[in-house]
Amino acid sequence: MxxxxxxxxxxxxxxxxxxxxxxxxxxxxxxxxxxxxxxxxxxxxxxxxxxxxxxxxxxxxxxxxxxxxxxxxxxxxxxxxxxxMARFNQITIDPVTRIALVGPGCWGLDLDNALRKHGLFFPIAHAPDVAMGGFLLQGGFGWGSRELGLATESLIGIDLVLADGRQVHASATENADLFWAARGSGPGFFAVVVRYHLKLHPRKKVTALKMQVFRQRHLEQVFRWADDIGSAVPQSIELQILITPKALGIFQPGIEVIVPVLADSWAEAREAVRFISDSPIRKLASFTTPLVPMNTSLMSRAANITHFPPDVRWCTDNIWTDAPIDDLLPGLRAIAATMPPAPSHSLWLNWHPSQQRPDMAFSLEANRYLAVYGEWTRGEDDDRYANWATERMAAMQAHALGIQLADENLGKRPALFMKDENLARLDTVRDKYDPQALFRSWMARPDR
Ligand SMILES: Cc1cc2nc3c(=O)[nH]c(=O)nc-3n(C[C@H](O)[C@H](O)[C@H](O)COP(=O)(O)OP(=O)(O)OC[C@H]3O[C@@H](n4cnc5c(N)ncnc54)[C@H](O)[C@@H]3O)c2cc1C
Structure with a gap:
């Protein structure tokens, strides 16, 4: 962008x-x-x-x-x-109160760079140009989110323009119903966000990355291992497993195990990634990198270069799942076998939330997150690839608890994205603040 x-x-x-x-x-x-x-x-x-x-x-x-x-x-x-709202990209940081005011057009990368100067941190998205506008409304799965919570849990206030033109502030104590709705309704929100008030966190002393790459013939062993290790992965780590037609370093279909870690010391970081170094499948890996120093901006930029290039066409879809690995393996194999060319990929995120979330519209998650991202460049290939993500996730729907709004595809495959009672409550809040339906809602609602 x-x-x-x-x-x-x-x-x-x-x-x-x-x-x-x-x-x-x-x-x-x-x-x-x-x-x-x-x-x-x-x-x-x-x-x-x-x-x-x-x-x-x-x-x-x-x-x-x-x-x-x-x-x-x-x-x-x-x-x-x-x-x-792209021009609303101002950032104001108060290092004493540890509060930032940011516009919805502010990019995660710009916030991260500004916060680093103060030794402060916010769980921004994994790609540099994702803006705070949509990111916070849908939940916000950012760097460090397994430990710090969803980005929206670090939201303490929102300045809004309502459908009738009134400017209001929403927080836990002021227009609390709007604040509840904003944290999780994503593209179904019904007011214009003009500014977010964010609670900031101390920046960890060490940000580092370890990677392990496997050939695709080891798909079953890698995902059985990921399933076994599950909740044992420390909260300071976000274990991401990518199936890709062109894996880093081996330049052929493979599986990238990507392990970013945020820690207070190198000793703590090394201990946290020990489950990779000591993994029972490490000998199957084509290579394992050492734990290398990084920073979150650099990792976000690298993600754009390797997996999220601009000016290309995308189809995306996802599921949250707690299904047994034996039920998921056929779907994972089908993803690998049918994937459009690189940098298309799928993401298995070892999410395993450990904490109780506050009461907010966001209310649906599971231990594993699986998303597919199809990418192609030529318009002539639209017919060939445009439904790939929908088809892959529809094939696994029986094993899904619902979807995440971050990678939603509701226009093509309606699916549950929050608890039924939260969806009903959200409708009540919408009727109060936007009775004429001035604002568009999700492209479709869960069809059940
Ligand atoms: C390359 C890439 C990487 C991503 N990585 C992550 C990730 O790491 N973690 C994650 O959680 N998500 C990720 N996402 C998903 C992303 O967070 C969501 O798509 C999010 O909605 C993007 O916000 P945006 O403002 O950039 O997008 P937009 O397309 O501008 O916004 C999405 C929707 O949010 C609503 N909205 C936006 N701004 C406002 C506003 N000011 N007021 C009211 N409603 C508004 C609108 O309904 C809009 O259609 C990624 C997406 C991409 C393309």
């Missing part, structure tokens, strides 16, 4: 450059084939209020974009008004 430059403007359908401006809001280079009537690039809260008034007068529904990292391009809908 490119950072926005200059002052934002209003684009009407039919204006020269309108299509380009709309498509440039999206990380996914696919053209969804639909367009809004109007694109408003807001510069300040007054522009947001003006855009909402215009939408009300024209009976247009409003969709919102901040960093444009919705894989499903949730914000590009047919008709209505598209409101871009």
């Amino acid at each position: 490119k950072r926005p430059s200059g002052r934002g403007r209003v684009w009407r359908r039919g204006d020269d450059g309108f299509d380009k401006a709309v498509l440039a809001t999206s990380f996914n280079a696919r053209d969804p084939g639909v367009r809004p009537e109007l694109l408003v690039e807001a510069n300040d809260a007054g522009d947001v209020q003006g855009a909402l008034q215009l939408a009300r007068e024209n009976l247009w529904q409003v969709s919102i974009v901040s960093g444009g990292h919705s894989w499903a391009q949730n914000h590009i809908r047919d008709g209505g008004l598209l409101l871009s």
Whole structure:
């Protein structure tokens, strides 16, 4: 993605450059084939209020974009008004109170770099240009989230513009129902976030990474081992296992075991990754790297270079699962056998949450997270690849507890993303604050 430059403007359908401006809001280079009537690039809260008034007068529904990292391009809908919040990218840090004020257009990378100077930390996303706007609303699985919790759990307040144009603050004690709804409703939220208030954490002294790479013929052994080790993986570690057609270092279909660790000392970091060094399958690995020093910005940048290049087309889908590994292996083998070319990949995340979450809309997770990311560059290949992710996850649906909104694909495969009672409660809060349905909601709801 490119950072926005200059002052934002209003684009009407039919204006020269309108299509380009709309498509440039999206990380996914696919053209969804639909367009809004109007694109408003807001510069300040007054522009947001003006855009909402215009939408009300024209009976247009409003969709919102901040960093444009919705894989499903949730914000590009047919008709209505598209409101871009990308220019709301300010960051203010108070190192004494350990609170940051950030705009929804602020990139994770920029926040991480700013916080490092103060020895402070926030669990930003794994790709540098994911913006705080959508990231915090859906939950936010960031670096260090197994230990620190979802990013949205470190949210202490939100400044919002409501459907009727009022500016309000929401927190645990003020407009608490809105605060509850914002933490987990993701692309179904029904107000415009203009600023987040974040609780910051001390930065760990050591950030490091260890990797182990296997050839694809060892798929079954690797995933049986990952399943066995499960909850024993220390919370300071986020064990990610990627199936890829071109694994790092071996340049052929393989499995990358990626182990980022955040620790207070090198001794603690080495101890935390011991389960890799001593693993019973280590001899099957093509190679194992030493534990190398890193920082979170560098790891995010590296993720973009190796796995999330810009200007390409994507299809994505996911499941949360607690199913036995024997039930999952056929699906994992099918993912490997049918995957589009690199850098397409799948992610198995050893999540195993250890903590009780606060009461918030976010309410569905499991011990394992499995997501598939299909990537291709040419429009001619759309028919060939566009349904790959949907088909792979539909095939494993019987073993799923639901999905995560971070990698949602609701328009193509509706699925449960929060507890039924939370979805019902969310509808009540929406009816109170957005009774005319000014804001677009999820592309589809769970079909049950
Ligand atoms: C390459 C890549 C890597 C990713 N890595 C991670 C990761 O590590 N962890 C993780 O949890 N997720 C990750 N995601 C998913 C990402 O967090 C979500 O797609 C998130 O919604 C992106 O936020 P955004 O503002 O960039 O996207 P947008 O597309 O701008 O926003 C997504 C939706 O959020 C809503 N929204 C956005 N801004 C506002 C606002 N200001 N007010 C009200 N509603 C708003 C809108 O409904 C919008 O359609 C990744 C996505 C990509 C493409």
